[in-house]
Amino acid sequence: MHETAHAAHQAPTSFIRKHVFSLDHKVIGKQYYGLALVAVMVGMFLSWLMRIHLGWTNFAIPGLHLLSANGAPGNVMTPEYYLQLMTMHATIMVFFVLTTAPFAAFGNYFLPIQVGAEDMPFPRFNMMSFWVTLTAFIVLIASFFVSDGPTLGGWTQYAPLSAVGSVGGPGEGMGVVLWATSIAIFCIGQLLGSLNFITTTLDMRTKGMSMWRLPISSWGWFITSIMGLTAFAVLMPACILLILDHVAGTSFFVPSNLVINDQLQPHAGGSTLLWQHLFWFFGHPEVYIAIVPGMGIVSHVLVANMRRPMLSHRTLIYSFGALAVLSYMVYGHHMFVSGMNPVSSIVFSFPTLIITIPSTIVVLIWLGSLYGARLRINSASLFALGFISMFIAGGVSGFFLAQPSIDIMVHATYFVVGHFHMVMGVAAMFGIFAGTYFWFPKMYGRMMNETLGKVHFWFSFVGTYCIFMPFHYLGLAGNVRRYQAFVVDYMQPLIPLHRFITIAALVTGAAQLIFVFNLFYSRFKGAPAPANPWEATSLEWSTPSSPPPFDNFGGKLPVVYHDPYQYGVEGSTGDYVMQDSPEQIHSVRDEA
Amino acid sequence: MATTVHEPPKLESRPVNVGGSGNFRNMVPAGGLPRTKQQYAPPPASTGIWVALAAIGMTFAALTSALVVRKDGSNDWRHFTLPAILYLNTLILLASSVTLEVARKRVSSFMAAGRVGIANPARWLYLTLGLGFAFVAGQYLAWRQLSAQGLYLATNPSSSFFYVFTAAHALHLIGGLGGLVRVTAKLNTASLRRATLDATSRYWHFMDVLWVYLLLLLWMKL
Numbered sequence: 125m126h127e128t129a130h131a132a133h134q135a136p137t138s139f140i141r142k143h144v145f146s147l148d149h150k151v152i153g154k155q156y157y158g159l160a161l162v163a164v165m166v167g168m169f170l171s172w173l174m175r176i177h178l179g180w181t182n183f184a185i186p187g188l189h190l191l192s193a194n195g196a197p198g199n200v201m202t203p204e205y206y207l208q209l210m211t212m213h214a215t216i217m218v219f220f221v222l223t224t225a226p227f228a229a230f231g232n233y234f235l236p237i238q239v240g241a242e243d244m245p246f247p248r249f250n251m252m253s254f255w256v257t258l259t260a261f262i263v264l265i266a267s268f269f270v271s272d273g274p275t276l277g278g279w280t281q282y283a284p285l286s287a288v289g290s291v292g293g294p295g296e297g298m299g300v301v302l303w304a305t306s307i308a309i310f311c312i313g314q315l316l317g318s319l320n321f322i323t324t325t326l327d328m329r330t331k332g333m334s335m336w337r338l339p340i341s342s343w344g345w346f347i348t349s350i351m352g353l354t355a356f357a358v359l360m361p362a363c364i365l366l367i368l369d370h371v372a373g374t375s376f377f378v379p380s381n382l383v384i385n386d387q388l389q390p391h392a393g394g395s396t397l398l399w400q401h402l403f404w405f406f407g408h409p410e411v412y413i414a415i416v417p418g419m420g421i422v423s424h425v426l427v428a429n430m431r432r433p434m435l436s437h438r439t440l441i442y443s444f445g446a447l448a449v450l451s452y453m454v455y456g457h458h459m460f461v462s463g464m465n466p467v468s469s470i471v472f473s474f475p476t477l478i479i480t481i482p483s484t485i486v487v488l489i490w491l492g493s494l495y496g497a498r499l500r501i502n503s504a505s506l507f508a509l510g511f512i513s514m515f516i517a518g519g520v521s522g523f524f525l526a527q528p529s530i531d532i533m534v535h536a537t538y539f540v541v542g543h544f545h546m547v548m549g550v551a552a553m554f555g556i557f558a559g560t561y562f563w564f565p566k567m568y569g570r571m572m573n574e575t576l577g578k579v580h581f582w583f584s585f586v587g588t589y590c591i592f593m594p595f596h597y598l599g600l601a602g603n604v605r606r607y608q609a610f611v612v613d614y615m616q617p618l619i620p621l622h623r624f625i626t627i628a629a630l631v632t633g634a635a636q637l638i639f640v641f642n643l644f645y646s647r648f649k650g651a652p653a654p655a656n657p658w659e660a661t662s663l664e665w666s667t668p669s670s671p672p673p674f675d676n677f678g679g680k681l682p683v684v685y686h687d688p689y690q691y692g693v694e695g696s697t698g699d700y701v702m703q704d705s706p707e708q709i710h711s712v713r714d715e716a
Numbered sequence: 717m718a719t720t721v722h723e724p725p726k727l728e729s730r731p732v733n734v735g736g737s738g739n740f741r742n743m744v745p746a747g748g749l750p751r752t753k754q755q756y757a758p759p760p761a762s763t764g765i766w767v768a769l770a771a772i773g774m775t776f777a778a779l780t781s782a783l784v785v786r787k788d789g790s791n792d793w794r795h796f797t798l799p800a801i802l803y804l805n806t807l808i809l810l811a812s813s814v815t816l817e818v819a820r821k822r823v824s825s826f827m828a829a830g831r832v833g834i835a836n837p838a839r840w841l842y843l844t845l846g847l848g849f850a851f852v853a854g855q856y857l858a859w860r861q862l863s864a865q866g867l868y869l870a871t872n873p874s875s876s877f878f879y880v881f882t883a884a885h886a887l888h889l890i891g892g893l894g895g896l897v898r899v900t901a902k903l904n905t906a907s908l909r910r911a912t913l914d915a916t917s918r919y920w921h922f923m924d925v926l927w928v929y930l931l932l933l934l935w936m937k938l
Contacts, residue, residue, distance in 0.1 A: 245764060326763050327759075358775070362781070365880070395789045405778070
């Protein structure tokens, strides 16, 4: 018996079912995108506040006391409040932006269309996954409004500080409970999403769409969903154990004889390293959950603009797979200085160095494919190039950090902060931007403004280098991370550089408003988009309209005849052949 | 680089409700002829349930590793004897898997016979449900027995893990009970699909196997 999404749900008629509690993967994708947009604004705003404080420590930020009377008396941030903002910035960005936008938003919208399906196989789970994620976001934001504010423990929430309650400082009571509850709920949402993504890719492909004929972006989402399934399934029980330590008096993570603020803690025997193991078993794959969808999107965008396939479609996909497998074997490199057995450091260092091999292969394929290509320059391809640039620049510092002997020196400095912001933060953001400029015409039937897009790119590209390259220098100069002010003598000469970074962050952040304006302006006033504005070949450009109808292909599923990237084919009428075109072609580079 | 010519497959556009997928994995013999293959899409529920079980397995694997690390890394671990009722509960749960398999077989014949001439197999599902509820009640009694001995959630890490494991399993099992109620309702309204029944059965059997694993783990470690 065949069971398709067709039978799962009918076209909605009411406003609520169409736009709010929708089962349509496209609406859910847009809802995720909207959530990520709100989250990124909040996260960026918090980073502005932190940067201003780091540049001018005693500067009174007008109105800050409205955000927290205790955290900013006289509008000047307290050290604790700085840490609380930092924790929330990181949590919001990692979970609700870098996981939500490239994976959940674009994946939801385009995976079913790219495989040639009408929807995901479990639309109700899909709808639940968004609403659960939104609930998680609301729970997290709620911690701003509890008496002593959000948690200050960092997005890693290291035990025992995170497990002892309010004695650990402002936000370590209810703030941590809300944080852990939010993340546990978030995990449920992502597990439901991953379930749908995996099943869609395996079972919902249309006739002729073999796995090797999937576009690289679909491969990115598929591999990411496998990582998400296994990683979030570990973080969720870890959060539950943390909550139990908090509210039920258990001792999973709190050791014996622990004295905090002159108070002997009632817990005993717990393992602080246990939390780190559980957290980083999730935490490192999470880095790849953030970046692999971006790699897929960027490859997809580049191919369409290069007008020729990647040097090797399959090697690229094998490399994504290798990244996914290795991402589980390297997590201990976050714990080189944790007190873990030094032999373990060597064990974790080895795969960490190995994982640079698939990363390098991916980069070399991109660069080799770009070499000699007459790349069409537009906002999407510029951001794709920017992604590669950020990934390389941020990745190079990873070579240093992978070795325990060097990591011991630069651990917990701005060197690490610069590394991860570039390689997985800004790079993933550039992937989101590339995807947005590329797919906006399909999502809304209108083109985005190219001039504004290019202005946005150059501000973002130059700006992020101005912000994050100096971080590496600061780190090598011994600038410790997570400090709210730099009062030690040797750090004084670094303060002008911090002020430069702050100004760069403010300008670059403000430039993002160009993007937001472009997004909303183009949504309503943009030029009408042609059916296939980029002359691309994959199935999302074969839908009968933009945006696609409720069932994606207007009642008839496409049949796939070709590899995803038939560009520059000999004997074809154009320089490209759509995947669902029955045209017989001579292909110079066809791997399937 | 060799030039290849691709012959497009002789396929026609098809109506949307046929489903189907283009991979070798999804080819089945056509009309009983093993040499002729036709496209066949497995129902997503049958793939989806394995994906879900993988995630649940991962969760319990994480908790298991937490138990091992916590136990081996400290000297405050207090051993205690598991309540005897757990063994009875295990038998009840194993029996429920047997009754569910009987139900599954009978539902197939019942549906194949067009729902006439064969007794409605819903009673086997009711029996499975009853055994499932009995298991959850039995687990509750085990918790009561432990608390009567003064072993609460926070008493000792060993009791903490006992409650965490058994509660997590019971929650998942209650989800399975919900699935069984749904299957029974669908059977009674003649809207049950084979894939739904199979997926629910796999989930239930997995809960069964998971419990046996947990019992062994708790028996060895607590």
